[in-house]
Amino acid sequence: MNKINPLLAAFQQTSYPLGGHGKRNIQVLIDALQDVDGLTDGDTYGNGKLIEDFQAEMATFLGKESAVFFPSGTMAQQIALRIWCDRKGNKKVAYHPLSHLEIHEEDGLKELHHIQPILLGEKDRLIRLEDVQQLKDDVACILLELPQREIGGQLPDYEELTQISSYCRSRGIHLHLDGARLYEILPYYQKSAREICELFDSVYISFYKGIGGIAGAILAGDETFTKESKVWKRRHGGDLISLYPYIVSASYYFKQRVDKMEQYYEGAIELAARYNQVPGIVTNPVQPVTNMFHVHIQMPKEKMESLLINLYEATGVGLTHYVKEINETSCCYEVSIGDRYASVPKDELGKAFAWLESQMIENRV
Template sequence: MYGNEGISDKKTLKSAFDRAVYQVGGHGKRNVEVLKRAFAAIDGQLDSDMYGNGHAMEAFEAKMAGVLGKASAVFFPSGTMAQQIALRIWCDRKGTKRVAYHPLCHLEIHEEDGLKELHGIEPILLADKDRLIGLKDVQRLPEDVSCLLLELPQREIGGQLPPFEELAAISAYCREKGIQLHLDGARLFEILPFYQKTAAEVCALFDSVYISFYKGIGGIAGAILAGEPEFTKESKVWKRRHGGDLISLYPYFLSADYYYEQRIGKMDLYYRQAQELSGLYNRCHHLKTVPDVPVSNMFHVHADIPKDRLEHILIEVYRETGVGLTPALKEKTDQACTFEVSIGDRYGEVPIDRLQLTFELLDHKLRGESF
């Protein structure tokens, strides 16, 4: 059932996934075709931006500011840069270099301590790593905290979300106490179907907002940082200091705009498909999803079996059905592992009967094993 049978390495999960005829999750390969498709209809005489300035760039920034309900927005080449700068600005304004965020925040576990080493900012880790930040956690913050960062959804624990009422209560408390509230909205658009809110309605609770264009949107790279004009004006200075003003950024923001228009209307579909797929996983022995019912287009699958054993089973399933479910597993303990699922355009390309067969076979193999 494999495509590309000429490939010789059939032993690893990644190689088995790559050869599957259908691959569940995401939008497809991140190759040059992503850029070619975005630029196919763009006038070749369109002037590029230069060092962050230019009509096309400014029009896109104004468009996204409107979508987010903010007065101003700035395009950044990366979210890592945008978020460190946002927190630095809020710290400088309050005169204290202390911020609060979740223990599994991107800034804490994926950025080589950039916030600490580049800006000298001290993070306060709120809540336990396996649960969301709640109002009671925020109410225990010391007075000298300049900013609280909330990630919606909280990716590292399966894309969980707090109730909207809890968000509103946290926002009100922060404003009462003079704590700036920043949104890590890398996957903001993906959570709107669950909240039944517009992006502007969610962002109204926050003083500054970051969004990404290469996750659910599926662009090449890039981010928007939005807020009040004085905030974004200051962020441009820091962007220059960080080396973020490349001579031209048009491959990033023009493709971001293209894929935004292509996929913003599909977020509800991805959300419903994630719920459908999680139901198939939850019917399998030894597997469960977190959350049990997804609140966005993503979720995690937890398996109470050894990583190497599940890899072997999945390779067999991919070979026999031609459907690849995940390219990698992450070991939790000697007897447990996990992986992330994120729904995009590819899910709809899998024939439903083939998908059902895949999960029937997976459950059969899991049921027949003793661990």
């Protein structure tokens, strides 16, 4: 057990934590089961009404022929890229330098599938149509992550997205969507999930980010693709005898939250505006295009942590449970808006930001 850090401890004591839906405790599962009939059969190795119905529902939501429930997105996406590589007889794919596959998966794609990623675009910006057009390597597949999480959740214009999609189709390059936060982008684009997904050959969505479930993912595409994905799911050790704890909770929180993405998005815009009024703080993007953004602070990490602990004690408002160092003079953290934000009284929020502003000014002297 790691000892809990002081900032996290202080955050957990606040009356008004701003991000997310709530604590990720076991109550999340208990709540999801409250209306479930215990006599409902569990799924068995990918079969059974419970898993098949949910997969069909998600296929319809995404406008794809077929969908498969996976324990994780890490597994689902490696498999998607593997299938497209096998289809083309080409072991190269292209994705953003800060793709989840590149920085959070211990190189599973390379170690297990021997797929060579080509890093497309630059770390600090979105992939552009020109990046795709100027790609020198012949790749089987391009993965686009919408929004691009590691740069604060940015999005290309819909027009550019359709151009990238058309270009890939004209060149026979498969296009895969890392849609871990797909629901969260729909208010900005003013499109349905189907309209976004029809630009892609395959799509992954997650159930524990905006939706706030326990874990689990859906991979969707045409039937040949999803059928093949089930073979790889078994190879990866993801074809569990029963996945229903994740399916039941995914289904429960999907119904509860899929239509609240506009509310989360508006909350993010409002909160980012408050941050941007504070000297020495800027959000990325300045105006969020989803429910998320990054907060960049011109202050050393340790100093900012102390300041935040004092802020939490003084105001009861919790801005973040962690701070990440950028360099010796600046730091950052990520904000994702969920259910919690709407229940924070605006005057408490106002007081907290007034406190933050005064302290930032004082500390910069």
